[in-house]
Structure formats: C-alpha cells, structure tokens
Amino acid sequence: xxxxxxxxxxxxxxxxxxxxxxxxxxxxxxxxxxxxxxxxxxxxxxxxxxxxxxxxxxxxxxxxxxxxxxxxxxxxxxxxxxxxxxxxxxxxxxxxxxxxxxxxxxxxxxxxxxxxxxxxxxxxxxxxxxxxxxxxxxxxxxxxxxxxxxxxxxxxxxxxxxxxxxxxxxxxxxxxxxxxxxxxxxxxxxxxxxxxxxxxxxxxxxxxxxxxxxxxxxxxxxxxxxxxxxxxxxxxxxxxxxxxxxxxxxxxxxxxxxxxxxxxxxxxxxxxxxxxxxxxxxxxxxxxxxxxxxxxxxxxxxxxxxxxxxxxxxxxxxxxxxxxxxxxxxxxxxxxxxxxxxxxxxxxxxxxxxxxxxxxxxxxxxxxxxxxxxxxxxxxxxxxxxxxxxxxxxxxxxxxxxxxxxxxxxxxxxxxxxxxxxxxxxxxxxxxxxxxxxxxxxxxxxxxxxxxxxxxxxxxxxxxxxxxxxxx
Ligand SMILES: [Zn+2]
Numbered sequence: 001x002x003x004x005x006x007x008x009x010x011x012x013x014x015x016x017x018x019x020x021x022x023x024x025x026x027x028x029x030x031x032x033x034x035x036x037x038x039x040x041x042x043x044x045x046x047x048x049x050x051x052x053x054x055x056x057x058x059x060x061x062x063x064x065x066x067x068x069x070x071x072x073x074x075x076x077x078x079x080x081x082x083x084x085x086x087x088x089x090x091x092x093x094x095x096x097x098x099x100x101x102x103x104x105x106x107x108x109x110x111x112x113x114x115x116x117x118x119x120x121x122x123x124x125x126x127x128x129x130x131x132x133x134x135x136x137x138x139x140x141x142x143x144x145x146x147x148x149x150x151x152x153x154x155x156x157x158x159x160x161x162x163x164x165x166x167x168x169x170x171x172x173x174x175x176x177x178x179x180x181x182x183x184x185x186x187x188x189x190x191x192x193x194x195x196x197x198x199x200x201x202x203x204x205x206x207x208x209x210x211x212x213x214x215x216x217x218x219x220x221x222x223x224x225x226x227x228x229x230x231x232x233x234x235x236x237x238x239x240x241x242x243x244x245x246x247x248x249x250x251x252x253x254x255x256x257x258x259x260x261x262x263x264x265x266x267x268x269x270x271x272x273x274x275x276x277x278x279x280x281x282x283x284x285x286x287x288x289x290x291x292x293x294x295x296x297x298x299x300x301x302x303x304x305x306x307x308x309x310x311x312x313x314x315x316x317x318x319x320x321x322x323x324x325x326x327x328x329x330x331x332x333x334x335x336x337x338x339x340x341x342x343x344x345x346x347x348x349x350x351x352x353x354x355x356x357x358x359x360x361x362x363x364x365x366x367x368x369x370x371x372x373x374x375x376x377x378x379x380x381x382x383x384x385x386x387x388x389x390x391x392x393x394x395x396x397x398x399x400x401x402x403x404x405x406x407x408x409x410x411x412x413x414x415x416x417x418x419x420x421x422x423x424x425x426x427x428x429x430x431x432x433x434x435x436x437x438x439x440x441x442x443x444x445x446x447x448x449x450x451x452x453x454x455x456x457x458x459x460x461x462x463x464x465x466x467x468x469x470x471x472x
Pocket of ligand 1: 356
C-alpha cells in the first residue's frame with residue numbers, strides 16, 4: 001500500500017460529491033463519496049443526500065441519481081458530523097477540488113461546522129506531473145493511466161478513481177518527488193509568529209482537546225493556566241494535524257489570520273477517543289467561553305413538550321423544564337426549545353401544517369364545544385366541536401410530533417460508555433465525568449447529577465450507538 005505523505009500525518013481523504021448543479025449556497029449535494037487512506041488502511045464510504053430541489057433531467061442522466069433515489073436519503077445536516085470526522089485532519093484530495101471543497105465547506109457552515117482541510121487538487125497535480133499533456137479531466141486520466149472504472153459519475157466511483165490515480169503516480173515517480181509537488185500545491189503550514197515551534201512538535205497526533213492562549217500578564221509556566229482565558233478551544237481525533245491546519249497558509253480567512261496572530265501558547269488534553277474529546281470540548285467551551293468559538297448557548301430556559309396521555313380521549317401537552325429531574329428520561333417528550341416562546345411557536349407551526357386544532361393543543365382559550373377560529377378558516381378539521389373524533393385528532397397529533405421525539409433513556413440507572421481505557425459515566429443523558437480507574441468511577445457515581453445540557457445530550461445520543469454500554 002502507498003504510505004501517507006510525511007507532511008500529512010493525518011492521512012488522505014479522496015473526495016467526490018455529486019450535486020443537482022445548483023450553487024453551493026443552496027442544499028445542492030446529492031451524494032458524498034470518500035476513500036480514506038492512512039496507516040490503518042483504506043476505507044471507503046458514501047451516502048446519498050437529499051437536496052432541497054429537484055435534480056434536473058440532464059444531471060439525472062449523467063449520474064444516474066434521480067429524485068426517487070434521494071427521496072428518503074438524509075439531509076446534509078444529518079450526516080455533517082460523520083462526514084466531518086472522516087475528513088478531519090486529513091489532506092482533502094479531489095479532482096477540481098475547488099468545487100467539492102467549496103460545496104462541502106458551505107454545507108458544513110450551514111450545519112454549524114467549520115471545515116478547514118488542506119486541499120490538493122488532482123487536476124493541478126496531474127498538470128505538474130505530466131506537463132506535456134494538455135487535458136487533465138478525469139476521463140483523460142482514466143485513459144492515460146488505465147484506471148479501472150467501476151461507477152463513473154457516482155461519488156464513490158469517482159473518488160476510487162482518484163485513489164487509483166494516486167497509486168499509479170507512485171509507480172512512476174519517487175515518493176519524494178510527489179511529496180515536494182504536493183507541498184508546493186498545498187502550501188506550507190506556517191506557524192504563528194509568537195508560537196514556540198517546540199510546543200507544536202510536542203503535540204501528539206491522538207484524540208483530544210486543544211486550547212489556544214494569547215498573551216498573558218505575568219503568566220505561569222507549564223501546567224494548566226487557570227488565570228488566563230483561552231482564545232479558542234477545539235477538538236480533533238488527531239491533535240497535531242488539526243492544530244497545524246489552523247495555520248495553513250492557503251486558506252486563511254481574516255478571522256483565522258487574527259487568531260493565529262494572537263496565539264502564543266497551546267495547551268492540550270488527550271482523551272481516550274473522539275467521544276471523550278467532544279464531551280470535553282463542549283464542557284470547556286461552555287465554561288470558559290473563548291472569544292473565537294461559536295458560543296454554545298446555555299440551557300437556563302430549555303424546555304420540551306410532554307404529551308400526557310393518562311386521560312383517555314383527553315391528551316394534553318405540558319411544557320417541562322430542564323430543571324425537572326425527569327427531563328430527558330421520559331418516553332413522552334417532544335422537541336427541545338430554548339424558551340417557552342420558541343416551544344409555543346413551534347407547536348403553532350405544527351398545528352398549521354397538520355390542520356390540528358389550536359384550542360385542543362392549549363394554544364388558545366376557547367369555549368368548550370364551539371368551533372375554533374382555525375376551523376372557520378378551514379385549518380382545523382373540527383376536533384373542537386366533535387367534527388373530528390378526539391382519537392383521530394390525537395393520532396394525527398402523535399404523527400405530527402413524531403419528528404421531534406426525544407431519544408428515550410431506556411436504562412434503569414447510570415451507565416458507562418467504554419471508549420478505549422476510559423469509561424464515560426452517564427445518567428439520564430447527563431455526563432457525570434470520565435473515569436479510568438475504579439476509585440474515580442465510584443466518586444463520579446456518588447456525586448450529584450449536573451443539569452441537563454442539550455449539547456452534551458446530542459453527543460451522548462450518538463455515543464450510545466457507537467460505544468459499548470455497561471450498566472453501572
Ligand atoms: Zn378546532
């Protein structure tokens with residue numbers, strides 16, 4: 001197998017996307033294909049994606065991806081985390097990379113993620129390596145190098161072709177020659193002027209959280225400096241690659257530039273894996289509120305709708321707040337809302353979309369048995385005055401709420417999520433802490449339960465599907 005480049009210890013990601021032909025500012029992506037190559041081997045991955053508009057006839061014919069195929073596919077927002085992790089810390093290799101990188105970066109930004117990979121365009125690489133040839137389209141590369149076509153114009157099929165191209169050029173040129181060209185095309189990472197290169201060299205390329213600090217007054221040497229506040233906190237499965245990617249020369253935004261100008265000192269916390277890094281990052285960002293991070297909002301007013309079904313034929317929605325111990329544990333909760341107002345607005349919108357009766361949802365005061373205002377506008381099917389049975393209305397309500405359903409906490413007590421040597425202790429979707437020995441584990445189980453936190457909840461819902469669960 002062809003080894004990764006020395007300059008890119010995080011490995012390579014050969015990437016291709018298909019789109020509707022629409023602009024990057026819209027949800028145009030219809031398929032993502034990635035071939036990851038690193039010390040652990042070669043992994044292939046792809047998924048269809050549901051775009052916001054129909055796929056034009058000409059594109060359907062080219063790619064073979066039609067509207068029916070993407071009808072049940074996830075939205076980009078639903079897979080953003082997974083795609084991000086597959087690209088994080090790797091050299092992003094694509095044919096005409098500006099297109100794929102531009103679309104993905106815009107889509108990540110809409111999903112609240114900031115992707116800044118180092119990018120290598122195989123059109124440019126081919127032009128450098130084979131200056132005598134005029135054409136460097138993918139079809140020309142296939143012909144020139146005898147690449148084996150499995151699924152042309154599909155995302156994974158085209159990404160595989162790039163991986164083949166990569167192997168072919170390594171048969172023809174010495175690795176040093178290719179590496180030098182890639183470095184030239186990608187640009188050297190240049191360290192911030194005030195940062196000690198030794199510190200960067202010490203960074204392990206393992207999962208963890210890193211903290212960028214600026215100038216400090218009087219500062220202390222070594223150890224965690226509690227007196228200064230960090231400028232920025234980030235996480236990665238490969239700390240060193242990720243930190244270096246902040247300082248890459250070729251795609252530095254004004255914000256990034258201002259951050260790298262200010263960084264004088266880096267601290268890091270290694271974690272057992274990615275989940276540990278996500279949890280630690282969420283906790284630290286919330287606690288320390290670094291100026292360069294997207295601020296994670298606090299949960300003071302967080303609430304959810306509880307559907308009380310104890311009285312047959314008289315189902316009611318009640319607002320439940322994060323302070324409630326049952327919050328996040330029950331099986332009858334729908335949606336998370338930052339405020340009571342947001343919860344009410346969302347319910348109002350649901351009522352309108354599904355022709356539900358607002359008085360029955362508690363949204364309006366209304367004399368019993370009378371026709372509601374929405375019924376007169378033909379927006380309610382008449383559950384208010386017996387025009388629709390309470391059962392039929394209740395069933396439609398459940399259907400309308402379905403997409404908002406909060407993940408049920410199914411365990412009787414606290415659980416442990418095993419990641420490498422570490423155990424993340426979790427109870428009622430609250431993260432109590434992470435233990436690597438029995439004594440710490442016992443302490444965590446003894447300690448009080450923190451308040452429900454929405455960001456932690458989102459991480460844990462994914463984590464229970466990926467990590468081994470042990471009852472504690
Ligand atoms: Zn009504």
